[in-house]
Each structure stands twice: as structure tokens, then as C-alpha cells.
Amino acid sequence: xxxxxxxxxxxxxxxxxxxxxxxxxxxxxxxxxxxxxxxxxxxxxxxxxxxxxxxxxxxxxxxxxxxxxxxxxxxxxxxxxxxxxxxxxxxxxxxxxxxxxxxxxxxxxxxxxxxxxxxxxxxxxxxxxxxxxxxxxxxxxxxxxxxxxxxxxxxxxxxxxxxxxxxxxxxxxxxxxxxxxxxxx
Numbered sequence: 001x002x003x004x005x006x007x008x009x010x011x012x013x014x015x016x017x018x019x020x021x022x023x024x025x026x027x028x029x030x031x032x033x034x035x036x037x038x039x040x041x042x043x044x045x046x047x048x049x050x051x052x053x054x055x056x057x058x059x060x061x062x063x064x065x066x067x068x069x070x071x072x073x074x075x076x077x078x079x080x081x082x083x084x085x086x087x088x089x090x091x092x093x094x095x096x097x098x099x100x101x102x103x104x105x106x107x108x109x110x111x112x113x114x115x116x117x118x119x120x121x122x123x124x125x126x127x128x129x130x131x132x133x134x135x136x137x138x139x140x141x142x143x144x145x146x147x148x149x150x151x152x153x154x155x156x157x158x159x160x161x162x163x164x165x166x167x168x169x170x171x172x173x174x175x176x177x178x179x180x181x182x183x184x185x
Contacts, residue, residue, distance in 0.1 A: 079107020
């Protein structure tokens with residue numbers, strides 16, 4: 001299954017436009033996710049920083065307060081991850097914009113969001129545990145366990161945003177390199 005083909009282009013475009021407005025207005029972007037989704041969020045935040053965004057990752061000690069019109073990028077395949085939903089509620093309470101990256105468009109996270117980017121993922125698990133019986137019954141589940149499909153698709157989507165933002169901001173790879181860490185060995 002090529003899940004990137006199922007991304008709704010208008011959601012992708014709306015996300016880009018919101019990020020560009022945030023950049024142009026000097027607003028903050030805060031990224032949150034738990035587990036593997038959090039790791040993907042960190043990688044995305046790093047690239048936004050390379051582009052010159054004022055970006056933070058929840059859990060770091062240097063996160064300033066969110067204000068009205070700042071942006072929270074909340075990543076949760078289920079849209080029910082307690083930490084992510086609680087942070088989205090807090091962001092809404094200060095009138096920040098919430099972008100939800102999730103598989104479930106009717107989830108608590110999606111219901112809080114100003115913008116939902118629907119990312120396909122594994123939506124159900126068979127109740128039949130026996131592999132051979134599933135094959136005989138024609139139940140062919142993906143080999144990727146748990147939220148892997150969502151996580152990989154989210155990573156590809158977020159990485160694909162970067163060159164598009166580069167073009168629209170007039171940034172080059174050299175511009176990004178200037179903001180890359182220079183103390184690595």
C-alpha cells in the first residue's frame with residue numbers, strides 16, 4: 001500500500017500556508033508527539049530550525065510559553081494519546097493554532113484541531129491470531145506492526161514539507177547548513 005497517495009493535497013497545502021504565516025509573523029511552532037511519533041516530530045522540528053523557524057519540542061527544558069496564533073504540531077496516529085491531547089487542549093486555551101497529524105479524523109485530537117492532516121495508518125487489527133487461518137480466510141494484514149505505517153508516512157510527509165518550504169522561503173541547502181550544528185565530530 002502506498003499510503004502517501006492517500007494524503008489529501010489541500011490539507012498538505014493548508015499546513016504549508018499555516019507554517020509560512022507563522023514564519024512570516026515570527027510566531028513559535030511547538031511540536032509534540034509520544035514515542036516514535038515524538039521522535040519523528042523532533043526530526044521535523046530540527047529541519048524547521050534549519051529553515052529559521054522559531055521552533056521547540058515539548059519536553060525540552062527551553063520551551064517558552066505558547067501564545068495566541070503560535071502553532072502546535074501534534075502527532076498521534078490514534079488521535080487519543082493522552083499527553084498529546086492534553087497539550088492540544090492547553091494550546092487551544094491560549095488561542096494557539098493546533099495542527100493534528102492523525103489517522104483518525106473523528107478522534108479527540110482531531111476534534112480540537114484547527115487543521116487536520118489525515119495520515120493513513122493501520123486502522124484495525126484482526127481478531128484472529130493464527131497466521132495460517134488468517135491467510136486461508138483472506139485476511140492479509142500489513143507486516144508492519146502497531147503504528148509503523150502511520151509513523152513512516154508521517155515522517156515522509158514532514159520531510160516532504162521541507163523542500164517545499166525551502167522553495168517558498170527562497171532558502172538553499174547552504175542556508176540550512178549555516179544553521180546546522182557545527183560542533184559534531
